[in-house]
Amino acid sequence: MDWKEYAENYSNDFHGSLGHGAASDDEDRRAALENVLVKRTLLPDHLMWQLRLSDFSEQEKEVGAFIIGSLDKDGYLSIQLEEVAFLVDSWPDVAIVERVLARIQEFDPPGVAARGLAESLLIQLRQLGLDGASLPARIVRDFLPMLESRRFDRLARELNVPIEQVAEATKVISVLEPKPGRDFSDADTRYVTPDVFVQKVGEEYVVTLNDEGLPRLRVSSFYRRMLGQNGSPEARGYIQEKMRAAAWLIKSIHQRQRTLYMVTSSIVKFQRDFLDSGVSQLRPLVLKDVANDIGMHESTVSRATAGKYAHTPQGTFELKYFFTSSLRGGHGSEVSAESVKEKIREIIAKEDARKPLSDQYIAELLGKEQIDIARRTVAKYRELMGILPSSKRKQVY
Known part of the structure; x- marks a missing residue:
């Protein structure tokens, strides 16, 4: 050679x-804006910054730093206060640990350093000006399992209040954050x-x-x-x-x-x-289709x-998003799994929140559009999209 x-x-x-x-100049600028690499503030760093600005004694700061270092990724404290008192070098009284924890629970993000979901929600309600006697606080403190199962009629009977008040209280609770540390990540956020x-x-x-x-x-x-x-x-x-x-x-x-x-x-x-038209028009496609088209191996x-x-x-x-499995459509045609997911999302978005549609009924609606799909497949797609079952989507007005 x-x-x-x-x-x-x-x-x-x-x-x-x-x-x-x-690509045009506009596209180049647009892509440049999208391709940013940012690093989020870590939850411990955010809390330590607030701890340093607070008027704690040196011992209290030591206790506070230990508590902050013991929080899990969702912002919860799973360690017992007696254990904190034992492990901190200065051997503080449990009463000091309790006092420091109460102060940290006033930090941002709301609900942080709680020892469970109920305590976190109660802290957030308190920061909204709703004390322990308020209806939302009573529901969280005494009837949280019943709230999770959305037994509003029973809640109304147990609390001896109209169901409309229960509905209003649950609306307040629904905007609270069950994972206070969610917005803080220990990893870089990378834009593709x-x-x-x-x-x-x-x-x-x-x-x-x-x-x-x-x-x-x-x-x-x-x-x-x-x-x-x-x-x-x-x-x-x-x-x-x-x-x-x-x-x-x-x-x-x-x-x-x-x-x-x-x-x-x-x-x-x-x-x-x-x-041209979006995800509803995504067609079924497998690696073999493209491989045959361009004369290469799968x-x-x-x-x-x-x-x-x-x-x-x-x-x-x-790119792998464009390769999607198929379901049988009308007249022997096929529809992609992604387009069916989008149809399910649209159906649920338009449902009456007081009478949410069951998976079986959604399957029947899709059947009327000549899409052959089983109830369990609807349930699977719904879960993949993070949509709750009908029993937990129901709202009471």
């Missing part, structure tokens, strides 16, 4: 996009950087690869010149070996980008209705889409 000629072919920077057009852009130009969709993260690679001209010089066979062999490895790396990156472009272009062809398609994201007119999606 003529390595000098091969090196010349790869001497230019490898940093070009595959596609028929580039799209690997490929899909834009509509005229009546067609154009695929453009995002090469911002790719290094500029080329074979050094220094080594090309050395090949032309008279040197020892060992030196020439060494240079040729390294140039072969460099050329292979450049070619591999180019091939990987080419495969990503081909796979995305095929997905765009299959999922055009989704790009495993190649799988590797090409792993961890890759596409920025589309409908939002940014992981």
